[in-house]
Amino acid sequence: MVVREKILDMVVSCFKRHGAKGLDTPAFELKEMLTEKYGEDSMLIYDLKDQGGELLSLRYDLTVPFARYLAMNKVKKMKRYHVGKVWRRESPTIVQGRYREFCQCDFDIAGQFDPMIPDAECLKIMCEILSGLQLGDFLIKVNDRRILDGIFAVCGIPESKFHAICSSIDKLDKMSWKDVRHEMVAKKGLAPEVADRIGDYVQCHGGVSLVEQMFQDSELSQNQHALEGLRDLKLLFEYLTLFGVAEKISFDLSLARGLDYYTGVIYEAVLLQTSARAGEEPLNVGSVAAGGRYDGLVGMFDPKGHKVPCVGLSIGVERIFSIVEQRMKNVGEKIRTTETEVFVATPQKNFLQERLKLIAELWDAGIKAELMYKNNPKLLTQLRYCENMGIPLMVIIGEQELKEGVIKLRSVASREEVAIKRENLVAEIQKRLSES
Amino acid sequence: MAERAALEELVRLQGERVRGLKQQKASAEQVRPRRQGRGQSKAEEDRAGVVCTEIEEEVAKLLKLKAQLGPDEGKQKFVLKTPKGTRDYSPRQMAVREKVFEVIISCFKRHGAEVIDTPVFELKETLTGKYGEDSKLIYDLKDQGGELLSLRYDLTVPFARYLAMNKLTNIKRYHIAKVYRRDNPAMTRGRYREFYQCDFDIAGQFDPMIPDAECLKIMCEILSSLQIGDFLVKVNDRRILDGMFAICGVPDSKFRTICSSVDKLDKVSWEEVKNEMVGEKGLAPEVADHIGDYVQQHGGVSLVKQLLQDPKLSQNKQALEGLGDLKLLFEYLTLFGIADKALEEKVRTTETQVLVASAQKKLLEERLKLVSELWDAGIKAELLYKKNPKLLNQLQYCEETGIPLVAIIGEQELKDGVIKLRSVASREEVDIRREDLVEEIKRRTNQPICIC
Numbered sequence: 103m104v105v106r107e108k109i110l111d112m113v114v115s116c117f118k119r120h121g122a123k124g125l126d127t128p129a130f131e132l133k134e135m136l137t138e139k140y141g142e143d144s145m146l147i148y149d150l151k152d153q154g155g156e157l158l159s160l161r162y163d164l165t166v167p168f169a170r171y172l173a174m175n176k177v178k179k180m181k182r183y184h185v186g187k188v189w190r191r192e193s194p195t196i197v198q199g200r201y202r203e204f205c206q207c208d209f210d211i212a213g214q215f216d217p218m219i220p221d222a223e224c225l226k227i228m229c230e231i232l233s234g235l236q237l238g239d240f241l242i243k244v245n246d247r248r249i250l251d252g253i254f255a256v257c258g259i260p261e262s263k264f265h266a267i268c269s270s271i272d273k274l275d276k277m278s279w280k281d282v283r284h285e286m287v288a289k290k291g292l293a294p295e296v297a298d299r300i301g302d303y304v305q306c307h308g309g310v311s312l313v314e315q316m317f318q319d320s321e322l323s324q325n326q327h328a329l330e331g332l333r334d335l336k337l338l339f340e341y342l343t344l345f346g347v348a349e350k351i352s353f354d355l356s357l358a359r360g361l362d363y364y365t366g367v368i369y370e371a372v373l374l375q376t377s378a379r380a381g382e383e384p385l386n387v388g389s390v391a392a393g394g395r396y397d398g399l400v401g402m403f404d405p406k407g408h409k410v411p412c413v414g415l416s417i418g419v420e421r422i423f424s425i426v427e428q429r430m431k432n433v434g435e436k437i438r439t440t441e442t443e444v445f446v447a448t449p450q451k452n453f454l455q456e457r458l459k460l461i462a463e464l465w466d467a468g469i470k471a472e473l474m475y476k477n478n479p480k481l482l483t484q485l486r487y488c489e490n491m492g493i494p495l496m497v498i499i500g501e502q503e504l505k506e507g508v509i510k511l512r513s514v515a516s517r518e519e520v521a522i523k524r525e526n527l528v529a530e531i532q533k534r535l536s537e538s
Numbered sequence: 539m540a541e542r543a544a545l546e547e548l549v550r551l552q553g554e555r556v557r558g559l560k561q562q563k564a565s566a567e568q569v570r571p572r573r574q575g576r577g578q579s580k581a582e583e584d585r586a587g588v589v590c591t592e593i594e595e596e597v598a599k600l601l602k603l604k605a606q607l608g609p610d611e612g613k614q615k616f617v618l619k620t621p622k623g624t625r626d627y628s629p630r631q632m633a634v635r636e637k638v639f640e641v642i643i644s645c646f647k648r649h650g651a652e653v654i655d656t657p658v659f660e661l662k663e664t665l666t667g668k669y670g671e672d673s674k675l676i677y678d679l680k681d682q683g684g685e686l687l688s689l690r691y692d693l694t695v696p697f698a699r700y701l702a703m704n705k706l707t708n709i710k711r712y713h714i715a716k717v718y719r720r721d722n723p724a725m726t727r728g729r730y731r732e733f734y735q736c737d738f739d740i741a742g743q744f745d746p747m748i749p750d751a752e753c754l755k756i757m758c759e760i761l762s763s764l765q766i767g768d769f770l771v772k773v774n775d776r777r778i779l780d781g782m783f784a785i786c787g788v789p790d791s792k793f794r795t796i797c798s799s800v801d802k803l804d805k806v807s808w809e810e811v812k813n814e815m816v817g818e819k820g821l822a823p824e825v826a827d828h829i830g831d832y833v834q835q836h837g838g839v840s841l842v843k844q845l846l847q848d849p850k851l852s853q854n855k856q857a858l859e860g861l862g863d864l865k866l867l868f869e870y871l872t873l874f875g876i877a878d879k880a881l882e883e884k885v886r887t888t889e890t891q892v893l894v895a896s897a898q899k900k901l902l903e904e905r906l907k908l909v910s911e912l913w914d915a916g917i918k919a920e921l922l923y924k925k926n927p928k929l930l931n932q933l934q935y936c937e938e939t940g941i942p943l944v945a946i947i948g949e950q951e952l953k954d955g956v957i958k959l960r961s962v963a964s965r966e967e968v969d970i971r972r973e974d975l976v977e978e979i980k981r982r983t984n985q986p987i988c989i990c
Contacts, residue, residue, distance in 0.1 A: 103653045123629035124636070128620050128732050129658060129689075129716065149680040150689075152604070153720065154556055154597035158621050160658075160679075171626055174618045182629070187658060191682065203657050403618060442650040454748070458873040465648055465759065466875070472650035475744030 104437055105430065106205075106423050109235065110185060113207045113417055116231050117183035120223060122209055125182045127167040129189075133157040139166050139402070141265065141362035146191045160189040164208040165363070165414065166399070172212055172410055173403035179213030201420060210414030212400070218334055221367050221395060222341035224415045228371050228391050229347040231417060237390070237425060239374040242350055243307070245357035246335055247364050247394070249316070252328025253355070256321045257299040259292070266290045268358040271304050275356070275372070279305055307354040310339040334367060359392065366395035367413070373425070390425075391417045438492040443535055445488045445496045445514075446473040449481040456499050460509070464497075467528045469535075488514045494538065495531060545607055552600045559593045560722065623723035623731025639714065641763045642736050646712035649756055651738055654711050656696040658718075662686040668695045675719045689718035693737040701741055708742035747863055751870035758876045771879050772836075775864055778845070781857025785850045786828035788821065795819050800833050808834060838877065839868035840937060890941045891983045894921045895932040897948035897958075902926075904947045908957070912945075915976040917983075919945075936962045943979060 136147055136159050148160040161167050164184045172180065185207045192202060209227055211220040225242060232240045250268070259267055270286045277285075279301055286292040286300075303322075306312060313335050322328045335353060342348045359368050371391040393415030401409035430437060446461045454477050464471040472493070474484055481498075488496055498510040498519070508521040511530060522530050620626060627635060646653075665676060665688050677689040690696055693713045701709065714736045723731050738756060740749040754771060761769045779800075780793060788796050799815045808830060815821040815829070832851075835841060842864050851857045871877040894909040896902070905921050912919040920941070922932055929946070936944055946958040946967075956969040959978060970978050 103655060107653070124627075124632035125629060126627035126632060126635075128624035128626070129718070130621055130624070130732075132619070132621055149682065151678040151680045152601060153678065154600055155720070156621055170618065174620075174626075189658070191684070203659075405618070439652040440650050441647045454745075455869075455873055458748075458751075458870055462755065462874045465755070468648065470648045470650065473748075475740075475742070475748040477745045477748075 104439055105427055106419070109419060109422060109426065110205075110207065112234055113231055113419065114183065114185060116227060116234065117207075117209050120181075120209070120227055122181045122183040125168070125171065125184045126186065127161070127164070127171060127184070129187070130158040130160050131167060131170065133159045135170050135403075136162060136166060139363060139399070143190075148189045148191055161186075162190060163188050164206050164416070165210070165396070168208070168210055168212075168414075169396075169399040169410075169412070170403050172400050172412075173408075177212065178410060181209075181211045183207070183209045204418075204420040207417040207419055208414060210412055212410050212412045214411055218337045218341060218367075221334075221413050222338055222345060224393060224413055225338075225342060225351065225369060226345045226347055228369070228393075228415055228417075229345075229350055232371060232373075232391065235422060235426070237373055237422065240350065240371055240390070241352055241374055242369055242371045242391075243352050243354035243357045244335065244338070244367065244369045245354055246331030246367050248327040248331035248366065249322075249335075249355070250358060252322055252325035252331065253300065253303045255325055255327070257303070258296055259300070263290065263292065267292065267300070271300070271356055271358045274304065304356040304358075307352050307356070309348070309351070309353065310336065310343075312353045313339065331366070338367065359394065363396045363399045364394040365397045368392075368394035369415075388421060389418065390421050391415060436492065440472075440491060440493075441470050442472045442491065442493045443470045443495060444472075444531060445484065445493045446471055447479075447481060447484040447496050447498050448500055449498065450500045451478040453499060454478075456504065460497065460499060463528065464531070467532075469528065469531055485514075495534065497527065497531075542607070545603065549600065549603045549607060552596065552603055556593065556596045556600055559596060563593065621731070623721070625730065638764065639736070642760055643712070643714070645756055645759050645763065646736075646738050648759075649710070649738075649752060651710045651712040654697075654700065654713055655715065656690070656693075656700060656713070658716070659687040659689050660696060660699065662688045664699050665691060665695060672719075675721050677718045677720055691719060692717050693735050694739070697737070697739060697741075706741070710738075710740045712736070712738045747866045747870060750863075751867055751874060754867075754871060755874045755876055758879050769879070773864065773867070775860035777856040777860030778851075778864070779860075781851060781854035781860065782829070782832050784856070785854055786832070787825040788829070792819065792821065796821065796829070800829070803833065835940070837937070837940065839865065839872075842868060844938065890918045890920045890939065892917060892919045892943045892945050892979055893932060893936050893941045894919055895929060895944050895946050896927070897929050897946055899926040901947050901949075904952065908945060908947060912976065912979070915980075917976065917979055933962070943982065945975065945979075 130150060133149065134157070137144070140147070140162055143162070147162050150158040150160070164186055168182065168184065171177070185205065187203055188206050189203050209224065211223070213220075225244075228242060251264075254261075254264060254267070267286060267290060270282050270290060273285075274282055283297050283301060286297050287294050292300075306315075308315075313332055316322055316328075316332055317336075322332075339348060339351070339353075342351055357368060357370055359370060369392060370389045372389050393413070395411070395413040397409060397411040399412065401407050404410075444464060446457050446464070448457055457473050461471050461473050474487070484496070487493075494514055496512040496514055498512060500510075503509055503521070506521070507524050509524055509527050510519050511522050511527070511534075512519040513534075659679060662678065663686070666673070669676070669691055672691070676691050679687040679689070693715060697711070697713065700706075714734065716732055717735050718732055720731060721729070723729055738753065740753070742749075754773070757771055779797065783793055783796060796815060796819065799811050799819065802814075803811055812826050812830060815826045816823050837844075842861055845851055846858075846861050846865070851861075868877055892912060894905045894912065896905050902925050909919050909921050922935065933944065935941070942962055944960040944962060946960060948958065951958055951969065954969070955972055957972055957975050958967050959970045959975065959982075960967040961982075
């Protein structure tokens, strides 16, 4: 939990740094709000039992609730972040950090603005967070829904097969082209020549030079959709260069993310694990963040169909938690589960009252302190407790100290003890804590 | 198509019928506090049972009708809203929430608590049998072919499940999260179906009352830091209540139901509570009166000492245990510096508002004159039947019997034409002109008695 807290703090402070306001929505929505928003994934939604009232479902993500909020409150412009749990009835594969209940950290910008500036900021935020978490090398794949549409049109794939083919192509990060091609032909009924044509495109990835290359493609450049997408991507790369993150971004034509509501640029961040052998492609360990532009979603809620263009990102913190926890275990780093600064102890019997008085003084001064819930604890037990819990300081009171009007202040790590006058104790503790 | 429209209309009407029944039930239960373990009178239970079955029947009818409509209910014209009893937190509300949580969390951390989190739903069987009557307020998830699940109703049962599952015997933890109850929401009063709880719990076998005292210290720290005004923490002990009921003659079988009546004393008068106990729950009037003598008392540690002296109560083993623990608790609370924030619930046996006292000797006549003025003005007043009582004794008398004000006559004040009016609780004294005294007392006695 402590690891999780630190990570969430870091993510939220990045969102705040970019001027986002916090928002929260209920865990469940009216079932009808979520219907028809997730395509095939709709069967993964948790429904609540019909108990005679409204039909409800647990939220599947934080994006649809956001769109509902915008439409409901007639908001035209908003930059918001939302940290919350979402629920999906997937096959949980806990090894990969994929649960049925998991936390998402979303950042979205709603509103009509000049093109690609908000989109670029989203990517900048993803880079800041992934760098800040020090998870190692990462890569953000970028594509555009319109470019995909264009490619499919140019290759002669019917719209009816769009989703099916997309989901195959999406597997290119895990499967070889050969296997993907086989799936498309054998299982999804695609003609082999068409599959080959698709293959020519979707195996491409590169920087802004690939964008230029696509502009030159004789067929693609005829397609209106694709052209729009390419233009936006070109602009995006310009801004990302100015933001200093262009080298983390890869224009990847195989990125074909699942969700129905994306209308423009889409992106996905993956961690790269550098393999031992030089010259090998770095393996990626799965996506840790993703997002895109979705201009039509709010319009689906608005009674008059008024659109509010949106772009956003979601940080997959659960996967990040697992990675960080594992890493800390490997390194043998000790994680403290409390933030206690001072432990109030006594070596003598019948000193509970003094401990209670003393600890109340510390609490009232805002110092994080604990004591043992025993009338007459042994000093050794108290010492061990401090060592186990990582508590840095101990204050020890006994008869001698009481007579002299002092308290013994002990550093748990160094075991050094010094007698401090009772009235100076709080100040001395605060001084030491601020120094450490 | 006309059939379908007719069916939809039936569904609508049936839905309204169900809502109406639930409303009726809700208004009948208005005064019932939202806690578990409440008992009810037989009559109340029967009535509630009848309404419950009726609601269940009508809900079943509704579900049947809806099923007839079929899964494809056509193009929904939906209303853009959050589910009943829930709400979004706007950025402004989020900012306030963040500040409040910061105060609460930093206090929990200051006391060395670890933090845990649990899933929003539990296996249905984990929650079954833990909430008594409130079980019907639990949100269930639809059976979609997997485990049967329910949304958590509080954070305590999940905590207990966590302890048992991980075989933990000792832990001090806090948990801040939302819980879910299919209650009748009264959102203007801050009563929702989805709402936050901030729990702090200490699990483990320790020396008595130290953790308990720390919990109270935490409550006081948080309420003070939040600066929402003066507050009071009421304290009692289940064993004292049970002991008290036993010696008053409450039959064992009625313990819980009488408890729930007594619980209402913070909202209704003693008369109403007594009527409920006698009229609805079949308690003998003398027994009710007996209870009245006890349950209307509140005070500090002096009340504990007083009850320890009570000839009947001190014979009851349970009550003695409870009183012993409370005495220890108050000792620790005093060391923690918060004993004045914790008052034990006490019922007064008299309603005297003012004690007329004298600071020096030979002022009996003056006291008699003054008390008579107060009586004539309809003020409930007393004086000690002593010619020359000591001031200290008179003040102590007030504390013991719960009299809130003292009108002190002194020689100097007589010359100045004033009376010293003293608040027993706050110990503040102010000189009031003789002719203004009655008005001032009347003004003050409209305020609630317990002000810390």
